[in-house]
Amino acid sequence: SQQGEEDPQALSIQEGENATMNCSYKTSINNLQWYRQNSGRGLVHLILIRSNEREKHSGRLRVTLDTSKKSSSLLITASRAADTASYFCATDQSNAGNMLTFGGGTRLMVKP
Amino acid sequence: EAGVAQSPRYKIIEKRQSVAFWCNPISGHATLYWYQQILGQGPKLLIQFQNNGVVDDSQLPKDRFSAERLKGVDSTLKxxxxxxxxxxxxxxASSLGDRANEKLFFGSGTQLSVL
Structure with a gap:
């Protein structure tokens, strides 16, 4: 079973708008990572946030983590057509050694 | 820096046939992972190697799947x-160390179709 579940499963927005994707997980974690996957390609690491961090920024990306609610969000500001991809959260569970578990992903489409 | 190399890119076989995939990780990366990604889902870990030893293969269907990483470098999944x-x-995928707080570098994958 997957630890993280992304919401929504699919999101369609216009270029220039902001995109927000959410990830919920079930058990306590050490850290949470977000990855992007373009169609037919492998995943690319975007950002890692540790369990003792609440917010992290990288360029147009903003990630928040709420360990009390067991959830994280990824915000992409001023979206571009090139941001069209699937976005996955991955968690490193505290009781699962070094295993990284991926969620089902959010499919983002940014229309030009 | 060269990325993770995988081959073949595509493979079509009939059920009951055998197939093998090859992976060459980034040079110097100690940890190598094989994930299975079914259409519309997230990747599921099949097996994790650290150097040439198996760290986790709890989700590998061992009756039909096998993997090896000889000499701690490239790997094959069968x-x-x-x-x-x-x-x-x-x-x-590969990562520099063995901690799950490190980022993973992925290859482009092998798309398998079983008819």
Whole structure:
């Protein structure tokens, strides 16, 4: 079973708008990572946030983590057509050694 | 820096046939992962190697799947015999160390279709 579940499963927005994707997980974690996957390609690491961090920024990306609610969000500001991809959260569970578990992903489409 | 290399890019086989995938991780990366990604889902870890030792293979269907990482560098994943439900993209990834707080570098994957 997957630890993280992304919401929504699919999101369609216009270029220039902001995109927000959410990830919920079930058990306590050490850290949470977000990855992007373009169609037919492998995943690319975007950002890692540790369990003792609440917010992290990288360029147009903003990630928040709420360990009390067991959830994280990824915000992409001023979206571009090139941001069209699937976005996955991955968690490193505290009781699962070094295993990284991926969620089902959010499919983002940014229309030009 | 060269990325994670995988081959073949695509493979079509009939059920009950065997198939093998190859992965060459980034030079110097100690940890290598094989993930299975079914269409519309997230990647599921099949096996994790640290150097040439297995760290986790709890989700590997060992009756038909096998993997090895000889000399702690490149790796092969084999399916024998293949079933229809094995149709998926097989992703190889590597990381520098063995901690799960490190980022993974993925190859482009091998898309397997079992007919």
């Amino acid at each position: 399916i024998q015999p293949a079933k229809l439900e094995d149709s998926a993209v097989y992703l190889c």
